[in-house]
Amino acid sequence: MKASMLRSAATTLRRASSSSSSSSSSPSSTHLLRRSFSSDSNPDRKVAVLGAAGGIGQPLALLMKLNPLVSSLSLYDIFGTPGVAADVCHINTRAQVAGFMRDEQLGMALRGADLVIIPAGVPRKPGMSRDDLFNTNAGIVKSLCSAIAEYCPNALVNMISNPVNSTVPIAAEVFKKAGTYDEKKLFGVTMLDVVRAKTFYAGKAKVPVADVNVPVVGGHAGITILPLFSHATPKANLSDEDIKALTKRTQDGGTEVVEAKAGKGSATLSMAYAGAIFADACLKGLNGVPNVVECSFVQSTITELPFFASKVRLGKNGAEEVLGLGPLSDYEKQGLESLMPELKTSIEKGIRFANQ
Numbered sequence: 109m110k111a112s113m114l115r116s117a118a119t120t121l122r123r124a125s126s127s128s129s130s131s132s133s134s135p136s137s138t139h140l141l142r143r144s145f146s147s148d149s150n151p152d153r154k155v156a157v158l159g160a161a162g163g164i165g166q167p168l169a170l171l172m173k174l175n176p177l178v179s180s181l182s183l184y185d186i187f188g189t190p191g192v193a194a195d196v197c198h199i200n201t202r203a204q205v206a207g208f209m210r211d212e213q214l215g216m217a218l219r220g221a222d223l224v225i226i227p228a229g230v231p232r233k234p235g236m237s238r239d240d241l242f243n244t245n246a247g248i249v250k251s252l253c254s255a256i257a258e259y260c261p262n263a264l265v266n267m268i269s270n271p272v273n274s275t276v277p278i279a280a281e282v283f284k285k286a287g288t289y290d291e292k293k294l295f296g297v298t299m300l301d302v303v304r305a306k307t308f309y310a311g312k313a314k315v316p317v318a319d320v321n322v323p324v325v326g327g328h329a330g331i332t333i334l335p336l337f338s339h340a341t342p343k344a345n346l347s348d349e350d351i352k353a354l355t356k357r358t359q360d361g362g363t364e365v366v367e368a369k370a371g372k373g374s375a376t377l378s379m380a381y382a383g384a385i386f387a388d389a390c391l392k393g394l395n396g397v398p399n400v401v402e403c404s405f406v407q408s409t410i411t412e413l414p415f416f417a418s419k420v421r422l423g424k425n426g427a428e429e430v431l432g433l434g435p436l437s438d439y440e441k442q443g444l445e446s447l448m449p450e451l452k453t454s455i456e457k458g459i460r461f462a463n464q
């Protein structure tokens with residue numbers, strides 16, 4: 109790629125990144141590209157991706173390889189990882205890449221990891237809900253989390269596998285049983301909801317997308333996804349109808365992609381982007397960068413539910429602070445009330461499964 113083309117790609121990505129909900133400058137693939145060519149002065153960090161040969165796993169592996177905060181990138185799947193690792197490792201950036209396949213190599217993939225990202229499991233087809241994935245993905249997540257407890261109990265875990273509203277509680281229970289649970293280190297990745305809310309808001313409000321911040325709270329399925337457009341910046345004078353339409357589109361964003369892919373899976377590229385941004389925020393937190401704030405589904409006391417997505421301050425130990433919801437509009441209050449029963453059921457389903 110010519111230097112001018114690279115500069116232009118980096119500029120586009122930098123603009124996208126500056127719209128993060130972080131109260132400081134948030135990371136992004138912008139950074140990932142721009143800083144790929146800078147010095148290796150950051151501390152060593154090992155990142156493991158479980159499900160690395162999949163639709164999300166492959167582009168996520170690429171984006172993590174571009175991240176200068178990563179010194180070691182471990183790619184694990186039940187098949188296909190030697191090819192993905194051979195491909196990605198030719199990129200002339202800092203991270204040393206290794207591919208691992210099948211159960212017997214899972215320990216090696218995980219040992220020493222600072223951050224484990226889990227996009228392993230089946231995606232939706234049209235007509236399915238995320239909860240329809242539970243029967244397959246719950247078992248996958250449970251066994252991967254048992255291995256994390258054994259081989260890298262101190263790692264941060266970024267859970268992408270659906271249904272996130274249940275897989276995060278499953279992971280928590282597995283870690284509790286193993287005696288390794290630290291609520292600060294377990295994150296359900298809801299960043300794609302934030303990415304979508306920002307994109308849709310910018311389009312409707314006609315403001316530069318790079319400047320937009322929108323927190324998204326609750327969970328990660330249908331009405332449990334609650335974008336707080338009353339907190340959106342820059343402020344815009346949108347009608348109640350506009351806000352309703354934006355909320356619905358954000359809640360149905362995953363389904364929009366599932367239907368467009370017509371049986372070939374769900375969001376992969378936008379999810380890899382969102383996952384890479386969230387992982388980068390976690391690494392920045394671990395490295396002591398101040399004021400890194402992103403939304404995530406975490407153990408929480410801000411509502412009566414044990415897990416809830418909201419803004420989280422990331423630090424050296426993971427989730428240093430779970431931020432409250434702040435004032436809500438009447439429409440958001442209604443949305444919050446409506447989502448609680450469904451989210452409660454999904455959380456309890458995960459906890460029950462893990463304790464069977």
Ligand SMILES: NC(=O)C1=CN([C@@H]2O[C@H](COP(=O)(O)OP(=O)(O)OC[C@H]3O[C@@H](n4cnc5c(N)ncnc54)[C@H](O)[C@@H]3O)[C@@H](O)[C@H]2O)C=CC1
Pocket residue numbers: 158159160161162163164165184185186187227228229230231232241245248252267268269270271272297298299300301328373374375376379
């Ligand atoms: N949190 C979020 O916002 C989003 C979550 N997702 C979820 O991410 C998951 C993955 O989606 P895709 O990558 O599109 O699916 P995919 O089917 O393309 O890839 C999944 C990968 O997981 C691997 N896998 C299966 N069992 C495994 C195990 N025990 N250990 C390691 N790897 C294993 C498969 O071999 C495959 O390569 C799905 O559950 C999907 O619903 C998707 C989009 C957004």
Ligand SMILES: O=C([O-])CC(=O)C(=O)O
Pocket residue numbers: 231232238270300361362363365366374375
């Ligand atoms: O909709 C799905 O099944 C995948 C997903 O979680 C999303 O795209 O938000």
